[in-house]
Amino acid sequence: MSAAPARSRQAGPRPSASRGATAARARITAVTSGKGGVGKTFVSANLAAALARQGRRVLVLDADLGLANLDVILNLAPKITLHDVFTGRSELEDAILPAPGGFSVLLAGSGMVEYSRMTPEVRDQLLKVIDHVAPRFDHVILDTGAGISDVVLYSVSLADEVLVVVTPEPTSMTDAYATIKVLASTQGRDRVLLVVNQTRRHGEGRAVCQQLQQVVDRFVNSGRAAPVRLDLAGQVPLDIAVRDSVLRRQLLLETLPGSPAALAVAALAAKLLD
Amino acid sequence: MAGGLRLDQALQLLRQAGHEPPAGAEGSDAWLQSLIDSLVDLSSRDALTGLANRRSFELALAREIDRVARAGEPALLLVLDIDHFKRVNDTHGHASGDLVLKAVGKALLECVRPMDMVARTGGEEFAIVMPNCPSAFGEAVAERVRRRIEAMPVSIGLSQQIHVSVSVGGAFAPQWVRSSPALWIERADVQLYRAKAQGRNQVCLEPSAVSVVSAEEKALLFGISQFQDIE
Numbered sequence: 001m002s003a004a005p006a007r008s009r010q011a012g013p014r015p016s017a018s019r020g021a022t023a024a025r026a027r028i029t030a031v032t033s034g035k036g037g038v039g040k041t042f043v044s045a046n047l048a049a050a051l052a053r054q055g056r057r058v059l060v061l062d063a064d065l066g067l068a069n070l071d072v073i074l075n076l077a078p079k080i081t082l083h084d085v086f087t088g089r090s091e092l093e094d095a096i097l098p099a100p101g102g103f104s105v106l107l108a109g110s111g112m113v114e115y116s117r118m119t120p121e122v123r124d125q126l127l128k129v130i131d132h133v134a135p136r137f138d139h140v141i142l143d144t145g146a147g148i149s150d151v152v153l154y155s156v157s158l159a160d161e162v163l164v165v166v167t168p169e170p171t172s173m174t175d176a177y178a179t180i181k182v183l184a185s186t187q188g189r190d191r192v193l194l195v196v197n198q199t200r201r202h203g204e205g206r207a208v209c210q211q212l213q214q215v216v217d218r219f220v221n222s223g224r225a226a227p228v229r230l231d232l233a234g235q236v237p238l239d240i241a242v243r244d245s246v247l248r249r250q251l252l253l254e255t256l257p258g259s260p261a262a263l264a265v266a267a268l269a270a271k272l273l274d
Numbered sequence: 275m276a277g278g279l280r281l282d283q284a285l286q287l288l289r290q291a292g293h294e295p296p297a298g299a300e301g302s303d304a305w306l307q308s309l310i311d312s313l314v315d316l317s318s319r320d321a322l323t324g325l326a327n328r329r330s331f332e333l334a335l336a337r338e339i340d341r342v343a344r345a346g347e348p349a350l351l352l353v354l355d356i357d358h359f360k361r362v363n364d365t366h367g368h369a370s371g372d373l374v375l376k377a378v379g380k381a382l383l384e385c386v387r388p389m390d391m392v393a394r395t396g397g398e399e400f401a402i403v404m405p406n407c408p409s410a411f412g413e414a415v416a417e418r419v420r421r422r423i424e425a426m427p428v429s430i431g432l433s434q435q436i437h438v439s440v441s442v443g444g445a446f447a448p449q450w451v452r453s454s455p456a457l458w459i460e461r462a463d464v465q466l467y468r469a470k471a472q473g474r475n476q477v478c479l480e481p482s483a484v485s486v487v488s489a490e491e492k493a494l495l496f497g498i499s500q501f502q503d504i505e
Contacts, residue, residue: 118457120454120456123457148485150457170496174487174495178487179485185481211495211497215491215494215495218494219494
């Protein structure tokens, strides 16, 4: 069989060009969750807006190929999408759109469903896209799909840091834990940023993080040279304003920047920049 | 002949490959179907070993990925390569090389389950698709295949026997993961290269990315006290 083994998913977390401290290259953050419907895209979009407010040039890439929600949440109906770029109909440049909130987006478009399955072509295309945009932004956020598909794992493998969105629900915690386990074993990740969304009481985020860390310590970290550490990057309180903003297809940070959830996302952004 | 179709060559091919003539009245639908079935069978097999060929192997792989994604039972892909096969050809001639290929193919068929597919995917390259193979069994199955070939004498003349060995690489189709045959093959190939690089005649399997969360893990995650004294 002919395929070259040069770049397997096991080869390391960053198959793209190395990123020295001096390189003017975007910091790439993958946002993932394991379970769908926990607010991954909400966090991605509003985090982007919060980072943009801090003067950062931010691009959100819809890495949820074919199953995208980013366009819905931002109320965008793009004429040119990643699908057109992948099929060679358009230049990548033309698919980068300004989003409300002062950042840029690269949307997948509905035609991307056929790419929801990982192939060497999709992999090369994604890598090409990221290599192209990375030098031109300060921060690239990869909004990945739900589940632990090859596409998700590959997108995450391209990122400098991974941010796992979890809610205090058992199903979400289980799937987040499974994701962390897979990332640790296949990509050698030893640091995972956690955003606990929809917390119902103060300190619940910390509790969820500790609970996950406890299981990781016992079942993942035993015998590992570099133990996996979970860092609580943010906790976003359950806030009716979030649902309203999603229903109205507006960014919470734009419409209700003073709401508890918006303040929490702003704090998350500040922590990431810290 | 059926409606002026040119079937002479097809029938000749089947005769040459040792197939029975099509069943039924010549030219009838049943007869044509039987002829087509034989041709399909012929075009999905490797002529030398009678194993599945590359084409039907790739079809089976795509099917298996879909099945894994739906049913969630892990499947194992093994890729095998006869070690130093060129030396066999160079030392004993190509006819002997062919005998080795046939013997290896037969041995592979004998050490897997009927539901598994054994294919010859290239010159001295073989592959085995094993549906519903729990990850705990992978190493044992692959090792059994390797030992079987290592222990098997191949007769290449009246009184001459030789031994060959195989390097084996393997990768599981992870449960619930959307993937493609090309990537699955590539992941198994990476392991085959590793087995070759480590000195051949050995098995390397991709460490499985376990996404299943066990009852013990869940118990600790949700602080169910009755499980906490497990250790």
